[in-house]
Amino acid sequence: MGMTITEKILAAHCGQDKVSPGDLIMAKIDIALGNDITAPIAIKEFKSIGAAKVFDKERVVLVPDHFTPNKDIQSAEQVCTLRNFSREQDITNYFEIGRMGVEHALLPEQGLVVPGDVIIGADSHTCTYGALGAFSTGVGSTDLGAAMATGETWFKVPESIKFIFTGKLNKWVTGKDLILYTIGKIGVDGALYKAMEFCGETIDNLSIEARMTMANMAIEAGGKNGIFKADDITLEYVNARAKRPYKVYESDPDAHYAQVYEFDCKDIEPQVAFPHLPSNCRSISDVGNVTIDQSVIGSCTNGRISDLREAAEVIKGRKVAKGVRLIVIPATQEIYKQAMKEGLLDIFIDAEAAVSTPTCGPCLGGHMGILAAGERAIATTNRNFVGRMGSPKSEVYLSNPAIAAASAVLGRIGSPDEL
Amino acid sequence: MKFKGTAWKYGDDIDTDAIIPARYLNTSDPKELAKHCMEDADVNFVRKVNKGDIIVAGKNFGCGSSREHAPIAIKEAEISCVIADSFARIFYRNAFNTALPILESSEAAKEISDADELEIDTEQGIIENLTTGKTYSVRPIPKFMGELIAVGGLVNYVREKIKGQKGK
Numbered sequence A: 001m002g003m004t005i006t007e008k009i010l011a012a013h014c015g016q017d018k019v020s021p022g023d024l025i026m027a028k029i030d031i032a033l034g035n036d037i038t039a040p041i042a043i044k045e046f047k048s049i050g051a052a053k054v055f056d057k058e059r060v061v062l063v064p065d066h067f068t069p070n071k072d073i074q075s076a077e078q079v080c081t082l083r084n085f086s087r088e089q090d091i092t093n094y095f096e097i098g099r100m101g102v103e104h105a106l107l108p109e110q111g112l113v114v115p116g117d118v119i120i121g122a123d124s125h126t127c128t129y130g131a132l133g134a135f136s137t138g139v140g141s142t143d144l145g146a147a148m149a150t151g152e153t154w155f156k157v158p159e160s161i162k163f164i165f166t167g168k169l170n171k172w173v174t175g176k177d178l179i180l181y182t183i184g185k186i187g188v189d190g191a192l193y194k195a196m197e198f199c200g201e202t203i204d205n206l207s208i209e210a211r212m213t214m215a216n217m218a219i220e221a222g223g224k225n226g227i228f229k230a231d232d233i234t235l236e237y238v239n240a241r242a243k244r245p246y247k248v249y250e251s252d253p254d255a256h257y258a259q260v261y262e263f264d265c266k267d268i269e270p271q272v273a274f275p276h277l278p279s280n281c282r283s284i285s286d287v288g289n290v291t292i293d294q295s296v297i298g299s300c301t302n303g304r305i306s307d308l309r310e311a312a313e314v315i316k317g318r319k320v321a322k323g324v325r326l327i328v329i330p331a332t333q334e335i336y337k338q339a340m341k342e343g344l345l346d347i348f349i350d351a352e353a354a355v356s357t358p359t360c361g362p363c364l365g366g367h368m369g370i371l372a373a374g375e376r377a378i379a380t381t382n383r384n385f386v387g388r389m390g391s392p393k394s395e396v397y398l399s400n401p402a403i404a405a406a407s408a409v410l411g412r413i414g415s416p417d418e419l
Numbered sequence B: 001m002k003f004k005g006t007a008w009k010y011g012d013d014i015d016t017d018a019i020i021p022a023r024y025l026n027t028s029d030p031k032e033l034a035k036h037c038m039e040d041a042d043v044n045f046v047r048k049v050n051k052g053d054i055i056v057a058g059k060n061f062g063c064g065s066s067r068e069h070a071p072i073a074i075k076e077a078e079i080s081c082v083i084a085d086s087f088a089r090i091f092y093r094n095a096f097n098t099a100l101p102i103l104e105s106s107e108a109a110k111e112i113s114d115a116d117e118l119e120i121d122t123e124q125g126i127i128e129n130l131t132t133g134k135t136y137s138v139r140p141i142p143k144f145m146g147e148l149i150a151v152g153g154l155v156n157y158v159r160e161k162i163k164g165q166k167g168k
């Protein structure tokens, strides 16, 4: 029997010809990632191990992005731990404010992750890099601490589920809608422990940024990783950035899948996930009258340049509704600059939106747009758990950038077609 | 590794908040955490278990946050092993990394009853229910994972490994 792309990448990283789902393996890792919340604990474990040097100073990536620019003294201390460690270890890829971006938007953009990689990050949305044909997954801080010392980590080889998308995308439908629709269909544990492999003619034509949005939310279905094969679209993106040589893997035609789902895109409208689970999805036409206090466009899910373009297209020449706050957060400095060049920031500011420097900020209820009790937000982020953006009595609805922009103008959740 | 103890049975989706509620996370002292082990799933848990007892649970054990405090609390409560239909993946990792032996078996998870006496051999992959006389064979804990548990978790394992390399 053949192997899936996930199995092939894992086999190559543990020096075996073949691995099967359920096997426990020790795999070499290409990148180990930490942020300002998880890396301080990982650094403590690293020191407790007695390790003197990180396994490779180019391959440990540290990004203070959650509570940065430092929102208070405690978060400043956390970042200090990262900064001092990076200095001490001469870490190449420590991203200080000013170079920084939201980690999962930043690493692909900087060419730090490439097809065929095995990547771990002490952050659950590390699964984003599957969009480039890499195996990447979130781990605990101890895992990260040990991996920084040894350059390897252990995995249980996951079974794979295949998701085949066919047909043309309806108007305003993006990668975000495809993944929300998928999670809505299979539930928040629908892919528990499994690799989610996305393919089909729709995917073949999907932009790399839309694929990143989809892989990003694999964890929201319980998945271990989300993965796409690297094709011409991927390689065009990767070749312009890659800092290392890479290898492209593809699933064998006779590979085994635990399940196969087929979705016809003609059935998929823009999706809105209602509180308090990403699986709680409705089509935009079934949303009804849901008024909002805030709209957030940003995050590692939808803070990339194509997301800002989509939102700007909708909002151009319009104004944010009275009583509504629109917060736009480009995910990286490069995206910020590009948006400026294209005049997108003018469009947002003319519409009376607040535009922020890159940060996770409100996505995890950190800062830069926290909700009060009873407030409601629509956001292009990935989680709408209780209290995710602030008060446990607030509500978060998830959508794509065009819907979030249109909703900011309408003052209620709605489609650009209603403007 | 071989264990013998009483089974304490729980249902599906026992999350990390049930295993160690967030209100106790202002400390990472294992002894303090153990005092509240499984508190929101079973208030009497800590009082009724004895050293070496075994948790048996349904699907998705340990779902929710990635907190490593969960397996630490269970281990420090002197539970020898957790058997479940399935484990949430970050809990699964954290369990081995913090040296808590765990075994997956749908059949055993379903059929074992509360208070059954169990005998487990993690290397052979055998769960014997001494109360009913039924034996289950499960995927054994592989050698590497066994070593991880034997030395007390990932940090110790890697520390030894690095020492060994320096010695060479």
Ligand code: SF4
Pocket (backbone or CB within 6 Å): A066, A102, A103, A104, A123, A125, A299, A300, A301, A359, A360, A363, A364, A381, A382
């Ligand atoms: S943007 Fe949100 S989901 Fe992404 S890394 Fe930051 S906090 Fe996590």
